Amino acid sequence: MxxxxxxxxxxxxxxxxxxxxxxxxxxxxxxxxxxxxxxxxxxxxxxxxxxxxxxxxxxxxxxxxxxxxxxxxxxxxxxxxxxxxxxxxxxxxxxxxxxxxxxxxxxxxxxxxxxxxxxxxxxxxxxxxxxxxxxxxxxxxxxxxxxxxxxxxxxxxxxxxxxxxxxxxxxxxLHPSQKQSPLQSENKTPHGFRLSKALLYSYLSIFLLLCTLGILTYALPLQVSQLQLHSALTGPLLSTFGIIAILIFLLPTNKIFDIENKETITSIGLCFISIALLILSLSTNALSLFTAMVVYGIGFAFIFPTTSAIVLERSGNEKRGMAFGIYYACFSFGVICGSFLSGSLPLSPSALFLFGTIITLLTLGFFKLGICIKDSINF
The missing domain is CATH 1.20.1250.20 (MFS general substrate transporter like domains)
Structure with a gap:
């Protein structure tokens, strides 16, 4: 291990x-x-x-x-x-x-x-x-x-x-990992790859997380400059969310990822990301920026392990590699989209953060309402 x-x-x-x-x-x-x-x-x-x-x-x-x-x-x-x-x-x-x-x-x-x-x-x-x-x-x-x-x-x-x-x-x-944990029969699919609603939610959530991170990486230095703060503040701000996330991962708080419903924790994480971006869009001083990064770190910590665990639980033994392959493709695609959108949209840093808030909340609401989403799609 x-x-x-x-x-x-x-x-x-x-x-x-x-x-x-x-x-x-x-x-x-x-x-x-x-x-x-x-x-x-x-x-x-x-x-x-x-x-x-x-x-x-x-x-x-x-x-x-x-x-x-x-x-x-x-x-x-x-x-x-x-x-x-x-x-x-x-x-x-x-x-x-x-x-x-x-x-x-x-x-x-x-x-x-x-x-x-x-x-x-x-x-x-x-x-x-x-x-x-x-x-x-x-x-x-x-x-x-x-x-x-x-x-x-x-x-x-x-x-x-x-x-x-x-x-x-x-x-x-490393020993070959042929032995997998038993899965519920509903997750087994003899024909191709089964994209369940839970898997789709996991993929879109990790995409959104990395997309907002791309927006954050692009717009945060500009926001710091716009508030007439020292440019060196950007580094500690970015480190803050990472440190908060690592603490949640390593401290006894990590027990929550096995106790609570993982889709619920993912949704809570997306709410934290939205709140963090909203705070960033309204920030007027360094304290509000650091507060936003703490909130973003909590959201990041809630989303990453739970979406990974959803992929682990909802993919069949024979298609687990495909499930994780798509997961990390969404991860990489989120990085590209976040950077591309930030550079191409004619928006101020505050407007970019607000844009990130809106798309995150829209996706969350879309899934919670279950609009036009099938329970699973076979490929």
């Missing part, structure tokens, strides 16, 4: 540690601002393809080999960063890096889901959320420190070696 959580940290560390450096690295290779944007977005685009491909391959070949292949492939692609000569080559490397990275997380979560007892799924997913949060907090500083002290290539060599080491650990120390 500890190895799986470490692998999840390493998988997301690969992404987060490149956030502060990929833009200047692309420009150092001669990329224009437009091309730099394409290079940054290419990873998330191909990551979606990798997530969906992982879902198919995991159900056919098992999660362990897909996890190993994904980590090994990422290790190779990290090395190719060091030999790219121009921006065009970097686009190709980013595409295959995202494709390979898309194999890792669905495979890791499929293995994780097979190793926890039926009654502790929510807690297991809470710990996995803490692993993602830890990577999000330590990744950017690691990337910035290594690249500024030793150069871009040193960071790529470090990440390549780290991936290779844990790929070998996965190969030799």
């Amino acid at each position: 500890k190895l799986i959580y470490i692998i999840i940290i390493v998988a997301f560390l690969d992404t987060f540690s490149q956030l502060p450096i990929i833009s200047p690295y692309a420009m150092s290779l001669g990329a224009t601002p437009l091309l730099t944007g394409v290079i940054i977005g290419m990873y998330s685009f191909s990551n979606i393809i990798g997530n969906l491909l992982a879902g198919i391959l995991i159900d056919k070949r098992g999660a362990k080999p897909i996890l190993f292949i994904g980590m090994l492939f990422v290790s190779v692609m990290m090395f190719f960063y060091t030999v790219t000569a121009n921006a065009e080559q970097l686009i190709i490397v980013r595409f295959f890096h995202g494709l390979a990275g898309g194999l890792i997380v669905p495979a890791a979560f499929t293995i994780l889901s097979a190793k926890k007892a039926e009654t502790r799924k929510g807690k297991a997913m809470a710990f996995s959320g803490a692993a993602v949060g830890i990577a999000a907090i330590i990744g950017p500083p690691i990337g910035a420190i290594i690249s500024s002290s030793y150069g871009y290539n040193s960071l790529f060599y470090f990440l390549s070696g780290l991936m290779l080491i844990f790929a070998l650990c996965a190969l030799f120390f």
